[in-house]
Amino acid sequence: MTSLANTLRDRRQKLASLIDFPVILWSGSDTPRNFPANIYPFRASSHFLYFAGLPLPHAAIRLEAGKLELFIDDPTPGSALWHGEMPKREEIAAQIGADSARTMSELKHRGSNAASIPVQNYRTTLVQSQVLQRTISSPYDLDGIDKELAKAIISLRLTHDTGALAELRKAADVTVAAHKAGMKATANAKIEAEVRAAMESVFIAHNMTTSYNSIVTVHGEVLHNEQYHHPLQPGDLLLADVGGETATGWAADVTRTWPVAGKFSPTQRDIYDVVLAAHDACIAKISPGVEYRDLHLLAATVIAEGLVDLGILQGNPQDLVEIDAHALFFPHGIGHLLGLDVHDMEDLGDLAGYEEGRNRSDRFGLGYLRLNRPLKSGMLVTIEPGFYQVPAIFNNAENRAKYQDVINWERLAQFADVRGIRIEDDVLVTDTGSEVLTIALPNDADTIESLVN
Amino acid sequence: MTSLANTLRDRRQKLASLIDFPVILWSGSDTPRNFPANIYPFRASSHFLYFAGLPLPHAAIRLEAGKLELFIDDPTPGSALWHGEMPKREEIAAQIGADSARTMSELKHRGSNAASIPVQNYRTTLVQSQVLQRTISSPYDLDGIDKELAKAIISLRLTHDTGALAELRKAADVTVAAHKAGMKATANAKIEAEVRAAMESVFIAHNMTTSYNSIVTVHGEVLHNEQYHHPLQPGDLLLADVGGETATGWAADVTRTWPVAGKFSPTQRDIYDVVLAAHDACIAKISPGVEYRDLHLLAATVIAEGLVDLGILQGNPQDLVEIDAHALFFPHGIGHLLGLDVHDMEDLGDLAGYEEGRNRSDRFGLGYLRLNRPLKSGMLVTIEPGFYQVPAIFNNAENRAKYQDVINWERLAQFADVRGIRIEDDVLVTDTGSEVLTIALPNDADTIESLVN
Numbered sequence: 001m002t003s004l005a006n007t008l009r010d011r012r013q014k015l016a017s018l019i020d021f022p023v024i025l026w027s028g029s030d031t032p033r034n035f036p037a038n039i040y041p042f043r044a045s046s047h048f049l050y051f052a053g054l055p056l057p058h059a060a061i062r063l064e065a066g067k068l069e070l071f072i073d074d075p076t077p078g079s080a081l082w083h084g085e086m087p088k089r090e091e092i093a094a095q096i097g098a099d100s101a102r103t104m105s106e107l108k109h110r111g112s113n114a115a116s117i118p119v120q121n122y123r124t125t126l127v128q129s130q131v132l133q134r135t136i137s138s139p140y141d142l143d144g145i146d147k148e149l150a151k152a153i154i155s156l157r158l159t160h161d162t163g164a165l166a167e168l169r170k171a172a173d174v175t176v177a178a179h180k181a182g183m184k185a186t187a188n189a190k191i192e193a194e195v196r197a198a199m200e201s202v203f204i205a206h207n208m209t210t211s212y213n214s215i216v217t218v219h220g221e222v223l224h225n226e227q228y229h230h231p232l233q234p235g236d237l238l239l240a241d242v243g244g245e246t247a248t249g250w251a252a253d254v255t256r257t258w259p260v261a262g263k264f265s266p267t268q269r270d271i272y273d274v275v276l277a278a279h280d281a282c283i284a285k286i287s288p289g290v291e292y293r294d295l296h297l298l299a300a301t302v303i304a305e306g307l308v309d310l311g312i313l314q315g316n317p318q319d320l321v322e323i324d325a326h327a328l329f330f331p332h333g334i335g336h337l338l339g340l341d342v343h344d345m346e347d348l349g350d351l352a353g354y355e356e357g358r359n360r361s362d363r364f365g366l367g368y369l370r371l372n373r374p375l376k377s378g379m380l381v382t383i384e385p386g387f388y389q390v391p392a393i394f395n396n397a398e399n400r401a402k403y404q405d406v407i408n409w410e411r412l413a414q415f416a417d418v419r420g421i422r423i424e425d426d427v428l429v430t431d432t433g434s435e436v437l438t439i440a441l442p443n444d445a446d447t448i449e450s451l452v453n
Numbered sequence: 454m455t456s457l458a459n460t461l462r463d464r465r466q467k468l469a470s471l472i473d474f475p476v477i478l479w480s481g482s483d484t485p486r487n488f489p490a491n492i493y494p495f496r497a498s499s500h501f502l503y504f505a506g507l508p509l510p511h512a513a514i515r516l517e518a519g520k521l522e523l524f525i526d527d528p529t530p531g532s533a534l535w536h537g538e539m540p541k542r543e544e545i546a547a548q549i550g551a552d553s554a555r556t557m558s559e560l561k562h563r564g565s566n567a568a569s570i571p572v573q574n575y576r577t578t579l580v581q582s583q584v585l586q587r588t589i590s591s592p593y594d595l596d597g598i599d600k601e602l603a604k605a606i607i608s609l610r611l612t613h614d615t616g617a618l619a620e621l622r623k624a625a626d627v628t629v630a631a632h633k634a635g636m637k638a639t640a641n642a643k644i645e646a647e648v649r650a651a652m653e654s655v656f657i658a659h660n661m662t663t664s665y666n667s668i669v670t671v672h673g674e675v676l677h678n679e680q681y682h683h684p685l686q687p688g689d690l691l692l693a694d695v696g697g698e699t700a701t702g703w704a705a706d707v708t709r710t711w712p713v714a715g716k717f718s719p720t721q722r723d724i725y726d727v728v729l730a731a732h733d734a735c736i737a738k739i740s741p742g743v744e745y746r747d748l749h750l751l752a753a754t755v756i757a758e759g760l761v762d763l764g765i766l767q768g769n770p771q772d773l774v775e776i777d778a779h780a781l782f783f784p785h786g787i788g789h790l791l792g793l794d795v796h797d798m799e800d801l802g803d804l805a806g807y808e809e810g811r812n813r814s815d816r817f818g819l820g821y822l823r824l825n826r827p828l829k830s831g832m833l834v835t836i837e838p839g840f841y842q843v844p845a846i847f848n849n850a851e852n853r854a855k856y857q858d859v860i861n862w863e864r865l866a867q868f869a870d871v872r873g874i875r876i877e878d879d880v881l882v883t884d885t886g887s888e889v890l891t892i893a894l895p896n897d898a899d900t901i902e903s904l905v906n
Binding site for chain 2: 202
């Protein structure tokens with residue numbers, strides 16, 4: 001039995017201990033880009049990947065009482081000419097340890113009473129509805145056995161088994177290499193896109209892809225900046241939020257911020273060290289049982305302290321966090337779950353990220369928090385504090401009025417060369433504390449400088 | 454008026470001279486990859502890009518009597534935090550020379566009697582049906598004014614204007630650089646993926662993307678091979694079919710085949726020169742009025758001649774082509790239209806590729822031909838003859854029986870180190886002949902060798 005087959009057997013046996021109905025999971029189908037034969041690189045549904053192990057297009061699996069049935073059609077004769085000899089159904093079944101292997105059409109009569117989760121591919125959801133003989137619409141709004149299934153899968157996917165960790169470590173390692181390549185390429189790069197190219201080419205060379213659209217920008221204050229045309233100027237900081245995904249779908253998610261010219265200005269280094277202090281404080285605190293929300297508030301407090309020390313904020317750091325003053329500079333959450341998805345299981349909305357009975361806060365400083373659960377050994381989370389000068393936040397009249405007594409605008413103006421800084425690592429919760437999977441990528445200002453030069 | 458606005462005005466005025474009904478074209482919407490916030494890089498519909506010029510997500514344009522109305526929603530206030538300040542509707546309208554600019558909801562009442570073409574994005578086709586108040590399903594099967602519209606657009610897009618050619622030249626130039634980078638990277642590469650990385654990073658560095666999923670393989674006999682894990686062995690030929698796409702969607706499509714160790718074996722060079730002779734013969738023949746199908750048959754004949762000279766085939770080359778013996782080694786078409794799509798307008802099936810009244814041949818040696826029209830000045834086509842040893846073709850019992858008298862299997866066995874060779878360039882039909890847009894990339898065996906070393 002292959003090691004993959006062993007891993008998959010353990011996963012479905014755990015699932016079988018949680019639910020007593022059959023499950024059908026679809027991988028999804030090709031997505032045309034500009035015409036049907038020109039498709040986006042296929043990405044199988046993460047729930048399918050978790051139990052089927054391989055990114056098989058146009059496939060489904062049926063799980064019942066620990067048994068795995070594979071449904072996939074053999075390649076057509078013509079496809080050998082265009083795509084080469086592909087593994088036959090029985091070979092794939094052997095590789096993943098399936099108990100049986102059938103054609104997709106045989107799935108038609110196997111859908112009654114089965115639970116499922118709608119895939120992202122719209123066309124496939126139509127097939128799902130047909131086979132299950134009921135409408136299956138949005139993974140945000142599940143009920144009945146589908147919701148029971150989602151909760152059971154979440155309870156499994158929240159913590160990672162040995163098979164998952166091997167892939168997650170691979171994703172982390174190649175991502176570390178990509179960031180080092182980006183730092184090294186900066187000296188000779190004229191625009192952001194050239195640094196992005198150096199980083200992403202590392203993934204391509206390892207037969208991996210990016211787990212999300214890369215952010216490589218001198219405008220780090222735009223949180224999800226997907227433009228890469230800006231020139232690199234000597235005084236700029238470059239923020240790179242770039243992560244790899246292995247061939248079977250496991251993700252990394254890492255951010256570093258480095259000075260284009262290889263040397264932080266004094267003001268840049270001051271803020272960098274504040275963000276790093278928040279980052280380190282959170283990681284030092286990680287342990288089973290710790291509330292992730294408390295890590296967020298810890299980061300907020302460390303950032304508020306740092307900004308008070310620098311004279312940017314005024315007041316008691318705890319009080320500043322209570323009125324969300326930190327969020328003027330750190331408006332997003334401290335991080336999220338990481339696994340087969342870069343925001344793991346976010347296809348289910350907050351069902352995975354938020355402990356049952358908890359909901360998103362309407363506080364400015366907490367509303368963007370994607371994870372609100374006590375930590376458990378085997379969970380993988382990101383820790384990604386940041387500091388940004390976002391015009392849309394600073395120029396907001398309500399903010400200016402509310403925070404006029406706590407923010408020193410004149411002092412802040414001296415930090416104009418810090419538009420955005422984020423430091424993000426992937427941290428595994430262990431029995432005794434934590435392990436940073438991306439530890440091989442330095443994050444202190446001195447070493448960062450040496451890697452850029 | 455911007456140069457883009459001028460180009461777009463000319464295009465819609467030409468359209469207005471061909472049809473007398475309003476037209477609405479949608480760009481399409483984001484396509485989720487594994488969860489809604491994690492999307493594939495957006496690609497606007499090519500027909501939209503042709504008349505709107507910019508890859509605007511969630512947008513539509515309405516064309517009537519040479520007027521352009523833009524429909525797009527302004528960014529939400531929250532989007533400034535995540536995506537930065539985006540251009541406002543009026544700014545975009547000015548850039549593309551729109552006569553008016555409205556919100557998407559205002560499109561609802563403007564759909565009656567309008568023609569359109571279904572986009573690739575399934576969710577958007579539902580919106581199309583709503584606005585047009587009729588079912589709009591497949592672009593393969595248009596009728597009424599939609600078909601009239603498609604024919605009018607085809608008549609425009611078949612030949613390229615100055616604005617299009619500027620983009621197509623840019624795509625060709627960066628693609629040439631990518632291939633040179635790939636050749637240069639081969640000496641230090643262990644697997645195909647590393648060469649692919651060197652090539653695609655050139656596109657990323659230029660803020661471009663690939664216009665199709667790259668083929669970079671030592672198994673060139675698999676025509677659309679999308680695996681990149683094979684090791685590079687000294688005696689291998691590496692086939693790279695890799696093309697770039699500019700930010701506004703214009704494509705290149707280039708193939709080169711080079712020896713991994715920098716030196717063709719005598720057998721590899723023999724076959725390479727046969728393929729190159731077919732390639733050069735076709736390009737020498739290109740001129741307005743020439744039938745593209747005749748180029749295909751010319752390539753087939755030159756290949757048959759070459760294989761007869763090498764003792765692989767036996768008989769008169771013309772006769773061999775008539776019985777499709779060439780197709781045992783050259784089973785695909787000589788090329789296709791190139792423009793906003795790498796197979797230009799293939800979203801419309803063969804409506805663009807095949808002159809009215811013509812249909813795909815059921816001949817083995819002609820059925821895969823994607824273009825069957827007389828050439829016109831301003832058309833851009835690929836010329837891409839090849840030679841492959843495809844097990845699925847050679848092992849086919851019917852083929853073995855039919856061609857037993859014309860193929861010398863023993864002689865062929867001496868060419869076992871030639872699995873697949875293709876040489877592809879992008880050729881513009883001019884008033885007096887042709888211009889190879891990818892001329893800067895050498896294709897003769899000697900120069901190829903020197904670029905790899």
